[in-house]
Amino acid sequence: EGPPPAGEAAIVLARGEAAGSPEAYALDVAPSGVTVTAAKRAGLFYGAISVWQLAVQDAAKGPAQLPAVSIDDAPRFVWRGFMLDSARHFQKVETIKAILDAMAAHKLNVLHWHLVDDQGWRLEIKKYPKLTSEGAWRVPAGAAGRDPKTGKAIRYGGFYTQDQVRDLVAYAAARGITVVPEIEMPGHALAPLVAYPQYGMTKTPPRQNMGDWGVFPYLYNTDDQTFAFLNDVLDEVMDLFPSQYIHVGGDEAVKDQWKASPAIQARIAQLGVKDEHGLQSWFIQRAEKHINARGRRMIGWDEILEGGLAPNATVMSWRGIDGAVAAASQGHDAVLAPDSTLYMDRRQSASADEPPGRLKIISLKDVYDFDAAPAALTEAQRAHILGLQATAFTEHMRTDERLQKMTFPRLVAVAENGWTPAARHDWNSFTARLPAEMARLDALGVAHDTVPYEPQATLTPAEGGKVSVALASGLGLGEIRYTADGAVPTTASPLYDAPLDVAPGKTIRARTFLDGQGFGRVRDYPVSLLAANTRSSHQLEVCGNGINLSLEDDAPVNGQRAVFAVDLMNPCWVWKGADLSSALKLTARIGQVPFNFQIGADKAKIPLRAPATPAGELDVRLDGCAGEVIAAIPLGAAARGPGLGTVSGVLPARAGRHDLCLTFTARSVEPTLVLDQVTLTAAGKSGKN
Known part of the structure; x- marks a missing residue:
């Protein structure tokens, strides 16, 4: 025909x-x-x-x-979602629409909108205007919060008007997407309590802490006037959002303020509940009654299981899948949103080119391989698993472009997990379609991370004054082709299959090819002995597994900022296998970041090493972080900031190769000193080769 x-x-x-x-x-x-x-x-x-x-x-x-x-x-699951955190960082309406377009193009159908947290209240509420006039603005921590010329505070924030929300809800609905709003309670409540302290546990909640990250102790109280306030807010929310579900948070509500309050303890006794967990359960169930009275259903993070689950509630399981298993076992519906696998604030590869975030790597393949039907459930219990959801908490996604790059293409893998039956899952088939997927995202105007596909170079000194260049991509897809004569790599260029010995002064240009198509950017790596003897903080090993971040500097206010690999619980870096057969000059580029992390009593566990000079030192230890100190390099003005400074010192010769452990001395974690990069050159040489 x-x-x-x-x-x-x-x-x-x-x-x-x-x-x-x-x-x-x-x-x-x-x-x-x-x-x-x-x-x-x-x-x-x-x-x-x-x-x-x-x-x-x-x-x-x-x-x-x-x-x-x-x-x-037909879809595998009815809930195929993405959670957008607009509280930690505020996104333009146009950005959210672009994300909705990309969600629709991949058959995702729920945008869970995290509108409220300690760092900001983002939704206009007509009855309580101070929620946005006071609660939508904060001063960022450190140098980022001060105008470098005047020293005056810089306000950061914003909120969505009710008209903007109606427009976004309609825009989403036209694309088959339901917007589920989240109004956090009883914790994650500093921003609303700064605006209306009478509903909290302290008379003057600290506005300055709105620029911090972490788990805060500020809770709503349990007075009737507080529930009147929350019900008023929920009424305006339900007028704006026609979704069946209303999310009430319920996570990470540290109970210290409740434990210390005679009024709350009297409330616990009056209600006859067991403890503070029981009180939270009562609190959530009281909110649920109001939501149910409007014909809606409540959903919350898996902590709402503690102290007894509200009768009609649905559980969003973030602490692994255990919350979903527990909820489904009790006959409740559940959505899988596990940390870390479906959390978009994790890095996508080991490259220092990745956007800031948590250091743990959750690759595209990790997301694709996620099992959305837990083996711990019976068939009847699996019927209670509504689906799955990726989560973008945006503490470290300062720009809209970073949000998109951290989210895509991993959200495409979540979408396939949510739609396609498990029997049809095939990583090889998925990767074969990736070039087309990337072209669609380009057509939709959505930024996406190409770094995991691209060749990354590791340079090390080689025999005869040459440099060994090893190339590898984070996902190991396709083949790498390269040139050393300045030409753009093509499918006819040499195929990389083993490290290259290259003379200093050359530039290796490399690109990944998948099924004959260029995949990701062409990457240029200038070759020099200096580069071969330099390692960034991301190429060094961090010593612990506490709060491991790829953390952005707080300066400059405008322009490019350095990004440091650091474990905030033990700021310490290791250069493996340094050749100390002759004395070396160590040159370190260092920065300092504000310690704007609410971690409670854990802050006291961070080791502090007493300084010998006013600004402290960079200590270099031999063969482990309890080893001999072979250099203590005074920091002087380099530690002052804002921005980066450079220090150098000599490491004495020792036979053979040794691991070097690098730590700072300091009297306080405020600010925290961090390494940006380290260079080792022969002592007495300028290192300009």
């Missing part, structure tokens, strides 16, 4: 029977045209998305050629 006659539609969307869920559809592509059949609008929409995906899978090869196919398709 030829193309359809003039005047007839080439693509027909038809209402009809489609097996499975309301989102199911049937797709038939024939020479005469394309037909999508579904019982509901959602099914027609997803069928149309599939047509678009088929049409652009070979976009680089010219006009679309749709393959002849017949597909009956």
Whole structure:
């Protein structure tokens, strides 16, 4: 058959029977045209998305050629979500719309919107205007919070008006996406309590702490006037968001303020609940009654299981999958959103080029391999697993572009996990489609991380004054091709298969190719002995596994900032296998960051090493962090900041190779001194080669 006659539609969307869920559809592509059949609008929409995906899978090869196919398709899960934290960092409306477009293009159907936290209240509430006039603004910690010219505080923040929210909710709904709002209680409440302290446990909650990260002790009280306030807020929220579910948080509510309050202890006795966990359960159940009275359902983080679960509640399991298993075992619905696997604030590869975030690597493959049907559940209990959700807590995603790069392409893997049956999961098939997926994200105007595909170079000194260049990509996909003559690598360039010995002064240009297509950027690596003897903090080993971050500097206020690999609980770095057969000059570039982390009593566990000079020293120890100090390099003005400073000292010769442990002396964790990079050169040489 030829193309359809003039005047007839080439693509027909038809209402009809489609097996499975309301989102199911049937797709038939024939020479005469394309037909999508579904019982509901959602099914027609997803069928149309599939047509678009088929049409652009070979976009680089010219006009679309749709393959002849017949597909009956339905989602694996009803909840296929993404949580956006707008409280820690505020995103433009246009950015959220771009994310919604990308979600829709991959058949995700829930945007869980984290609008409230200690660092900011982002939703206009007409009855309580101070929530946004006071609670939506903070001063960032450290140098980032002060104008370098005037010294005046810089306010950071913003909020979404109710009109903007209605627009976003409608925009999402047109794309098959439900927006589920989250209003945190009883913890994560510093921002609203700065605005309205009468609803909290202290008369003057510390506004300055809104620039901190971590788990805060500030809780709502349990007075009737507080519930009147929360019910008023929830009423305006439910007027704005037509979603079936309303999220009330419930996580990380440190109970110290409740434990210390005679009034709260009297409340516990009056209610006859067991303890503070029982009081939180009562608190959440009281909120749930109000939500249920409006015909809605409550959802909360898995801590709402503690002290007894609210009767109609749904559990969002973030502390692994245990909360979902417990909830489903008790007959409650659950959504899987486990830390760390589906948390987008983890790095995607070991490269120092990755955006700031937590140092732990959660790769695209880790996300793709996540099992969304826990083996610990029976078939009947699995029916209570509504689905899964990726979570973007944005403490370290200061810009909208970083948010997108940390989220994509991993959110594409979450989408496939949520839609495709487990039996059809195939990493090789998924990676073969990645170039097309990246082209779609480009077409949608969404930034995405290409670093895990790209060749990363490790330079080390080699024989005869040359430099060994080892190339590898984070995901190990495709093949790496390179040039040393300045040309752009092509499929005809040499194939990398072993480390290269390169003369200083050359530049290695490298690119990954997947199925003959360039994948990721061309990367340039200038080769020098200085580079071969230099390691960034990300190339050194951090000593512990406490709070391990790829942490951005607080300066400059505008412009590029350094990013440090550091364990905040033990700031310590190790250079493995340094050749000390002759004396070496150690040159270190250092920075200092504000300790804006609320970690309670754990702060006292951070080791402090007494300084011998006013500004402290960089100590270099031999063969382990309890080893002999072979150099104590005074920091002087380099420690003052803001920004980076440089110090240097001589390491005496010792036979053979040794691990060097580098730590700072300091009287306080405020600020915390950090390494940016370290260079080892022959003592007495300038190191300019």
